[in-house]
Amino acid sequence: MACSQTITCPACGSSEVRKAGYNAHDVPRYRCANELCSKKSFMLTYRYKAYELGIKETIVDMALNSSGVRDTARVLGVSKGTVISMIYPRNSRQS
Ligand SMILES: [Zn+2]
Numbered sequence: 612m613a614c615s616q617t618i619t620c621p622a623c624g625s626s627e628v629r630k631a632g633y634n635a636h637d638v639p640r641y642r643c644a645n646e647l648c649s650k651k652s653f654m655l656t657y658r659y660k661a662y663e664l665g666i667k668e669t670i671v672d673m674a675l676n677s678s679g680v681r682d683t684a685r686v687l688g689v690s691k692g693t694v695i696s697m698i699y700p701r702n703s704r705q706s
Pocket residue numbers: 620621622623624625643644645648649650
């Protein structure tokens with residue numbers, strides 16, 4: 612019995628996807644063939660949740676809805692440093 616899985620780009624939804632090798636933990640990487648797509652390569656599952664598509668937007672949305680840094684980090688399963696770096700990007704900080 613043959614099994615197949617249709618892989619689509621998480622950013623643009625295109626099914627024009629090519630294999631792009633494996634990462635250091637032997638998880639396959641894919642490359643989107645759509646030239647207008649903002650996401651050039653992706654994996655189906657990420658080891659670190661902060662790399663998943665939509666996490667950054669969710670962090671900003673939760674911050675705008677009065678969720679604290681620790682609250683956001685606990686709910687999304689990312690570190691507090693990730694949340695802080697999304698809310699206060701490095702180039703906007705004053706030293
Ligand atoms: Zn794409």
